[in-house]
Amino acid sequence: MPHGFCEKELRAYFSQFGKVLNVKVSRSTKNGHAKGYAFVKFKYAAVAKTVAETCHNYLFFNKLLKCQYRPLEEVHPRTFVSYPWKPDLKRKRQHNNGKSEGKLRTSLKVYTKKQEGKLKKLKEIGLDIKLSDILDVPKSRESPSKTPQTKTKTPQKKENNSASKTKETTKKVVKRKQTLSTKK
Structure with missing residues (x-):
């Protein structure tokens, strides 16, 4: 069935x-x-047979129409019962809820296995990188301790914007140099 040739067009x-x-x-x-196929129900079976014969392999919008005659006994009784289409609510909820603890653990295991394989290949090349450098995984997802911890902010001096930017860039450069020296 050609794209855009739906119920209204088929009926017409x-x-x-x-x-x-x-x-x-x-x-x-x-x-x-x-999906690319449809069912058309005619009032008379003779009309349906002639339509199936004449329209079979008919070139229609650069597509071949494949038509078959099916008697009513072969067609499922609820074929022509149609409902207004709405997205599946169960699928929506499942997507929005996210992954469970077990699924997160298994996906993390799969991810670490893949990373270990990549790290082996890198080791063969000559780069020595540890998985702990790449992954920053918390040990458990347990809730924080029952005793409430209060955080207090200490007032900080306001610095000049350009001065703080240069400090950040120098920190980044120092960190990069340190990581490069550890990799060698």
């Missing part, structure tokens, strides 16, 4: 052959797009 096109009772375009449950 096939009504030239005879009375169309119902049209059903099969759609994806995830996004509602047409």
Whole structure:
């Protein structure tokens, strides 16, 4: 079925052959797009047979129409029952909830295995990097201790913007030099 050739267009096109009772375009449950096939129900079986014969392998918007006659006994009784399409609520909730503890652990294990494989290849080349340098994983996701900890802010002096920027860049350069020296 060509793109954009949906229920309304199917009904209009096939009504030239005879009375169309119902049209059903099969759609994806995830996004509602047409799957590429449809069912058309005619009032008379003879009309349906002639349509299947005449329209089979008909070139239609650079696509070949494949038409088959199916008697009502072969078609599922709820084929032409259609509901307004809405995104699956269960799938929405599952997506919005995120991953559980177990899934996070397994995905972390898979990630660390992949990183270890990459680190082995880097070691063969001559770079010695540890996994702990790359990963910053907390040991557990347990809740903080029951005793409340209060944080107090100490007043800081306001510095000149340009002076603080130069301090930050020099810190970065020093850190880079340190990491490069440890890698060698």
